[in-house]
Amino acid sequence: xxxxxxxxxxxxxxxxxxxxxxxxxxxxxxxxxxxxxxxxxxxxxxxxxxxxxxxxxxxxxxxxxxxxxxxxxxxxxxxxxxxxxxxxxxxxxxxxxxxxxxxxxxxxxxxxxxxxxxxxxxxxxxxxxxxxxxxxxxxxxxxxxxxxxxxxxxxxxxxxxxxxxxxxxxxxxxxxxxxxxxxxxxxxxxxxxxxxxxxxxxxxxxxxxxxxxxxxxxxxxxxxxxxxxxxxxxxxxxxxxxxxxxxxxxxxxxxxxxxxxxxxxxxxxxxxxxxxxxxxxxxxxxxxxxxxxxxxxxxxxxxxxxxxxxxxxxxxxxxxxxxxxxxxxxxxxxxxxxxxxxxxxxxxxxxxxxxxxxxxxxxxxxxxxxxxxxxxxxxxxxxxxxxxxxxxxxxxxxxxxxxxxxxxxxxxxxxxxxxxxxxxxxxxxxxxxxxxxxxxxxxxxxxxxxxxxxxxxxxxxxxxxxxxxxxxxxxxxxxxxxxxxxxxxxxxxxxxxxxxxxxxxxxxxxxxxxxxxxxxxxxxxxxxxxxxxxxxxxxxxxxxxxxxxxxxxxxxxxxxxxxx
Amino acid sequence: xxxxxxxxxxxxxxxxxxxxxxxxxxxxxxxxxxxxxxxxxxxxxxxxxxxxxxxxxxxxxxxxxxxxxxxxxxxxxxxxxxxxxxxxxxxxxxxxxxxxxxxxxxxxxxxxxxxxxxxxxxxxxxxxxxxxxxxxxxxxxxxxxxxxxxxxxxxxxxxxxxxxxxxxxxxxxxxxxxxxxxxxxxxxxxxxxxxxxxxxxxxxxxxxxxxxxxxxxxxxxxxxxxxxxxxxxxxxxxxxxxxxxxxxxxxxxxxxxxxxxxxxxxxxxxxxxxxxxxxxxxxxxxxxxxxxxxxxxxxxxxxxxxxxxxxxxxxxxxxxxxxxxxxxxxxxxxxxxxxxxxxxxxxxxxxxxxxxxxxxxxxxxx
Numbered sequence: 001x002x003x004x005x006x007x008x009x010x011x012x013x014x015x016x017x018x019x020x021x022x023x024x025x026x027x028x029x030x031x032x033x034x035x036x037x038x039x040x041x042x043x044x045x046x047x048x049x050x051x052x053x054x055x056x057x058x059x060x061x062x063x064x065x066x067x068x069x070x071x072x073x074x075x076x077x078x079x080x081x082x083x084x085x086x087x088x089x090x091x092x093x094x095x096x097x098x099x100x101x102x103x104x105x106x107x108x109x110x111x112x113x114x115x116x117x118x119x120x121x122x123x124x125x126x127x128x129x130x131x132x133x134x135x136x137x138x139x140x141x142x143x144x145x146x147x148x149x150x151x152x153x154x155x156x157x158x159x160x161x162x163x164x165x166x167x168x169x170x171x172x173x174x175x176x177x178x179x180x181x182x183x184x185x186x187x188x189x190x191x192x193x194x195x196x197x198x199x200x201x202x203x204x205x206x207x208x209x210x211x212x213x214x215x216x217x218x219x220x221x222x223x224x225x226x227x228x229x230x231x232x233x234x235x236x237x238x239x240x241x242x243x244x245x246x247x248x249x250x251x252x253x254x255x256x257x258x259x260x261x262x263x264x265x266x267x268x269x270x271x272x273x274x275x276x277x278x279x280x281x282x283x284x285x286x287x288x289x290x291x292x293x294x295x296x297x298x299x300x301x302x303x304x305x306x307x308x309x310x311x312x313x314x315x316x317x318x319x320x321x322x323x324x325x326x327x328x329x330x331x332x333x334x335x336x337x338x339x340x341x342x343x344x345x346x347x348x349x350x351x352x353x354x355x356x357x358x359x360x361x362x363x364x365x366x367x368x369x370x371x372x373x374x375x376x377x378x379x380x381x382x383x384x385x386x387x388x389x390x391x392x393x394x395x396x397x398x399x400x401x402x403x404x405x406x407x408x409x410x411x412x413x414x415x416x417x418x419x420x421x422x423x424x425x426x427x428x429x430x431x432x433x434x435x436x437x438x439x440x441x442x443x444x445x446x447x448x449x450x451x452x453x454x455x456x457x458x459x460x461x462x463x464x465x466x467x468x469x470x471x472x473x474x475x476x477x478x479x480x481x482x483x484x485x486x487x488x489x490x491x492x493x494x495x496x497x498x499x500x501x502x503x504x505x506x507x508x509x510x511x512x513x514x515x516x517x518x519x520x521x522x523x524x525x526x527x528x529x530x531x532x533x534x535x536x537x538x539x540x541x542x543x544x545x546x547x548x549x550x551x552x553x554x555x556x557x558x559x560x561x562x563x564x
Numbered sequence: 565x566x567x568x569x570x571x572x573x574x575x576x577x578x579x580x581x582x583x584x585x586x587x588x589x590x591x592x593x594x595x596x597x598x599x600x601x602x603x604x605x606x607x608x609x610x611x612x613x614x615x616x617x618x619x620x621x622x623x624x625x626x627x628x629x630x631x632x633x634x635x636x637x638x639x640x641x642x643x644x645x646x647x648x649x650x651x652x653x654x655x656x657x658x659x660x661x662x663x664x665x666x667x668x669x670x671x672x673x674x675x676x677x678x679x680x681x682x683x684x685x686x687x688x689x690x691x692x693x694x695x696x697x698x699x700x701x702x703x704x705x706x707x708x709x710x711x712x713x714x715x716x717x718x719x720x721x722x723x724x725x726x727x728x729x730x731x732x733x734x735x736x737x738x739x740x741x742x743x744x745x746x747x748x749x750x751x752x753x754x755x756x757x758x759x760x761x762x763x764x765x766x767x768x769x770x771x772x773x774x775x776x777x778x779x780x781x782x783x784x785x786x787x788x789x790x791x792x793x794x795x796x797x798x799x800x801x802x803x804x805x806x807x808x809x810x811x812x813x814x815x816x817x818x819x820x821x822x823x824x825x826x827x828x829x830x831x832x833x834x835x836x837x838x839x840x841x842x843x844x845x846x847x848x849x850x851x852x853x854x855x856x857x858x859x860x861x862x863x864x865x866x867x868x869x870x871x872x873x874x875x876x877x878x879x880x881x882x883x884x885x886x887x888x889x890x891x892x893x894x895x896x897x898x899x900x901x902x903x904x905x906x907x908x909x910x911x912x913x914x915x916x917x918x919x920x921x922x923x924x925x926x927x928x929x930x
Contacts (some may be wrong), residue, residue: 020635458649461616464636465643466663466714476666480653 012471019471029387032378033396039375040438041399044268044406047414050421051261058258068263071238072270075407078150078234079218082157086165086214087207092313093162094169095195100310109170110555112317115325116163117547119499121518122540124224125525126328127156129537132228136327148230156228157221159321161214168213172206173199190301193292208282212275212405219271220408223501223518227525235267236409236502243413247510261417264410275405279398332541335534344538350524350531354539356513357520358546364516365497368436369490372444375437380448385457397449404442411438412506428507428514435503440493447489451482484557491554495547517543567592568613568718568750573622575608582608583774586622590752590767595741597753597761600771601797601930606754607722609771613752614643614720626718637666639718642711646723648703650695656682656706657691663714681709684743701732708740712747719744719751725760737764758798762786770794792840792917796928801842801915802887803924808837816916822883826859830916838919845890847913850877852899855906861887865903879905 018024058064097109115123130136131146138145146152180202184194200207222236229237239260246256299305335341344351379400386393403411412435419426419434455478463473479486501518508514515523521539524531531539570588574581583605590596598606611617613624615636624632631639650659660682664674682688685705695703704724711719724740725733741764744751755761761768762782769779770793778790782798789795792803809825810817816830818841828841854862863881870876874890875898881887887907899905920927 020637456647456649458645458647459651461614461636462643462645462649462651462710463662463666464616465614465639465641465720466666466710467637468662468666469635469637472666476662477651481651 012475015471016469019474020469025470028378029382032375032382033388035375036379036396036400036441039434040403040441043418043434044403044411044414044438047416047418047421048261048265048268051257051414051417054254054258055262055265056258057254058262061255064255064259065262067233068238068259068266071233072235072263072266074150074233075219075235075267076270076274078154078157079215082154082161082218083165083211083214085158086161087211089158089313089316090162090165090169090210091200091207092309093166093317094173096310096313097166097170098173108317110551111322112163112166112170113551114163114548115159115321116167117495117551118325119495119518119521119543119547120160120221120224121227121499121501121521121525122328122543122547123160123325124156124227125521125536125540126326126544127152127159127224127324128228128525129331129533130324130327131155133533135331135533148228148232150232152228152230153225153232153234155320155324156224157218159325160221160224161217162317162321164213164217165210168206168210169203172203176203188294189292190294190298192301192305193294193297196297197292204285205283208278208285212278216271216275216405219267219405220502222407222409222503222505223499223522226501226522235263236407239263239409239413240502240505243505257417260413264414267407267410268414271405271407272402275401326544328537328540328544331534331537332544335538335541338534340532340534340538344535344542350529350535353515353529354517354520357515357517358542360514361498361517364432364436365494367433368440368497369444369494371433371437372441372493373490376441376444376448380445380452383445384449384452400442400445402442403438404446407502408439408500409502409506411435412503415503416507428509428512431507432504432514432516435507436497436500439500439503440497443493443496444489447492448482448486451485451489452478454485455481487557488554491550495550567594567627568752569623569625570609570613571623571625573609573612573624574620575605575612575617576620581774583612583619586776588769588776588779590750592750593745593748595744595751595753595764595766597755597765597768598771599755599758599761599768599797601756603773604771605774606756606771610720610722610752610754614641615639616643640716641718641720642714642716644704644707644711644719644721644724646726648695648707648727650703650706650710652695655692655694656687656698656709659695659706660710660713663710667714677713677715681713684712685709685739700728701736704728704732704736708743712743717749719749721751721753723754723756725755725757733760740764762798770797772797789842789915792842792920792924792927795842795915795917797930800845800888802845802848803928804841804843804885804887805919805924806839806841808833808835808839811835815911818916820861820883821885822881824861824881824883826861826914827911828914828916829912833916833918840917840919840924842915842917843887843909844913845876845888848887848889848907848909850879850889850891850899851906851908852903853906854904857906857908859908859911861907863887863905863907865899865901865905868898868901877905879907 093112097105097112128148131152132138132144132148146155176199180198181194184198185191189197220236222240225234226237226240233241242251242256242259245251246253343349344354347355379396382388383393383397383400388396415435415438416431419431459477459481460473463477468476499518501522504516504519508519520529521536521543523529524536524539568590570586573583573586575583586609598609600606608617612619615631615634619632622632623630626639626641651662654662657678660678661674664677669677682691685708687702687705687709690698690702695706698706707724721740725737728736737760753761753765765782767779767781768785770777770785772793778785778794785794785798789798795801804820806818806820808816809819811833814829814831816828816833818826818828818839820826820841826841833839861881863879865877866880866886867878868875870893873893875893875896877889877891877899879887879889889907
């Protein structure tokens with residue numbers, strides 16, 4: 001609808017006229033496709049191809065090969081275990097949030113989002129404090145309860161991927177038509193049996209989606225894992241150690257490049273293969289239980305069993321997820337009453353790089369969100385409305401997911417090989433933008449295309465028959481109906497960028513001034529830059545606080561408008 | 565002059581031909597219905613006329629303008645969707661004003677139009693309501709008001725009553741027709757409900773499997789169906805198979821299964837040709853006992869259903885064919901199950917069709 005001043009009206013009229021030209025539409029869609037292939041999909045692939053020759057130098061060093069392979073193996077079994085545990089713990093949690101009767105459950109729903117929105121580096125440090133340092137829960141035992149290592153990595157990955165699983169399942173349960181479950185109940189099934197035999201098979205696609213997302217997050221995470229890994233190495237930690245060794249002069253460039261290309265290649269291929277397999281086999285997967293146990297399932301459904309299930313669910317959520325994730329608030333709070341706060345606020349010492357990093361992180365997040373939105377919007381329409389035909393649109397939809405499932409450090413490394421080789425003088429900031437764009441782009445496209453798919457095509461067609469040009473249809477019908485989903489997609493992409501460590505360290509050179517906030521924090525924790533525990537606590541605390549503000553704003557904006 | 569012409573129109577979806585070589589002319593200010601079972605292509609034809617989909621070949625004319633390459637927003641049509649497609653984020657008032665606004669009318673003019681159409685559909689007191697707060701009937705009226713407010717002279721309605729309760733549906737169908745007539749609009753109404761089409765249309769096109777089978781007024785379709793399909797789809801018919809035993813000057817003698825000899829009106833039929841005789845249940849007379857009559861069939865009442873206005877009798881003939889007879893329930897005496905009855909019908913109220921190559925069941929399948 002045409003509001004605003006004469007200039008805005010002229011622009012709108014012009015865009016309206018342009019939007020009904022087929023050529024203009026195709027130019028927009030083709031540009032979106034070209035940008036996707038040129039900036040997102042192909043650089044990492046060509047990055048590996050370009051450095052192909054460096055692989056043989058690694059194959060001659062069996063100890064490096066076996067180290068690379070075993071770390072990649074670690075990545076996959078951690079991801080597998082974490083995703084399975086996520087589902088086991090996430091289903092009752094989502095069930096409790098959507099089906100429970102207490103009014104406190106909406107608070108629980110909000111709390112469940114917190115570990116998702118906190119940058120993982122801060123989360124990693126928080127967990128380290130809670131489980132390993134004497135001022136955490138370990139203080140009660142007089143020794144480190146869980147030392148940095150595989151178990152802590154497992155706990156960490158569980159903490160940050162659990163909210164993703166809960167979010168997906170809560171959404172699925174809210175969309176699910178209760179009639180099926182009610183029908184099952186009227187036919188004699190107890191609630192537990194109704195869920196097991198009717199609801200969960202129907203929700204299978206969402207269960208698979210939740211599993212895939214948590215698997216991908218676990219494979220990709222670098223910064224926080226590096227903080228809590230100790231001597232344990234998974235794929236991303238191995239790649240980061242390689243990079244540190246190279247920057248520290250311990251290994252030559254050829255070894256670094258060869259090993260990085262070798263490990264990245266295996267990580268990328270293995271991830272794509274696994275996700276391809278899930279994508280193909282998932283829908284064919286049958287639930288293994290055909291039988292029913294009326295007595296047992298009835299007992300599992302009511303009073304005591306339900307109460308104890310809810311108790312265990314809440315204990316896991318608070319004890320393993322929420323409190324460890326927010327434990328960093330304690331030293332941050334302590335720091336407020338010490339000279340650390342004034343020092344932080346004045347930006348002296350280590351704080352100078354911290355604030356710069358923070359500014360850079362948010363700036364970068366903003367830039368890639370805006371760029372992603374611009375590039376992703378036509379792509380989302382193209383996917384949701386199958387503008388280039390059913391099969392090609394579906395193929396593009398799958399391709400868009402690739403950056404999401406590939407470990408971000410491998411993505412960053414191969415992407416950086418490509419751009420530095422093709423354009424040797426390319427500014428590092430641009431490289432950083434490209435890397436973050438690759439990672440956030442799928443989030444934006446996916447959330448937008450899902451939102452567009454939810455609007456009935458009738459709405460758009462009705463507007464067209466009433467005389468609206470395509471541009472008007474978009475601004476007056478599609479945007480107002482999808483703005484909350486798009487906004488939450490944008491915020492998700494933004495927080496993902498702010499959180500990202502792996503791709504950042506992969507593209508930055510030695511002593512680069514472009515250290516983002518999570519990189520600064522990781523350097524502090526790993527002792528690369530000396531910082532006191534109060535300083536680290538405050539640094540992580542500020543990141544958490546800022547994330548809270550974002551979450552709060554998101555809730556405020558989307559309040560009463562359906563879930564983000 | 566928004567008469568609508570469709571010339572040799574074909575639409576395919578992949579390998580499936582949804583419409584094949586359709587030719588149709590809807591007159592100015594006519595209330596026209598596209599009637600047919602689900603999947604016959606009626607909605608596809610309407611969406612093609614609206615420009616929501618593009619044809620593979622053929623022409624579409626609205627008035628003297630060829631529109632098959634014109635986008636929907638420039639075709640000056642009003643479209644009412646089966647789902648209503650009211651914009652959920654806009655009030656009734658904003659929904660109705662959407663058309664005038666996007667067409668850049670000045671605000672005063674747009675509001676005057678909005679007032680008028682809302683007056684017309686009697687929704688003035690619900691201006692500020694949102695679609696989710698309206699009843700089905702109100703949503704339907706809003707959808708019509710919105711289509712009218714855009715100033716269209718052509719109204720396209722895609723199963724507009726499909727989502728309403730039976731009672732509301734009956735009321736609103738006459739309202740829509742009256743509105744279209746009062747506003748001198750050309751209307752095309754898609755429906756699968758033959759009684760709906762019969763009661764509101766000036767003319768109807770009956771469609772089957774992507775083709776138009778017959779076009780005519782409701783009376784023509786009912787009295788002179790051109791095919792078994794139309795005889796079956798419009799109203800109800802008894803079908804009986806037989807062989808032509810004699811033909812003379814527009815009249816034929818047919819031997820039905822079971823040896824019954826009947827006379828019917830029919831042209832172009834040959835001696836010994838296999839035929840299907842169609843007789844409407846309401847033209848059959850029924851008498852108790854076995855009697856000698858012209859065009860008489862004898863059988864036993866097998867089932868009786870009370871349908872309010874009518875009693876519906878199902879009679880099993882000695883040939884094992886089943887015939888349905890409707891008799892007014894209040895003015896005619898009721899006859900019990902098991903009684904032997906004689907059925908008869910006037911030859912001029914029958915229809916004879918050549919036996920279809922695909923078989924009777926396939927031919928009349930909906």
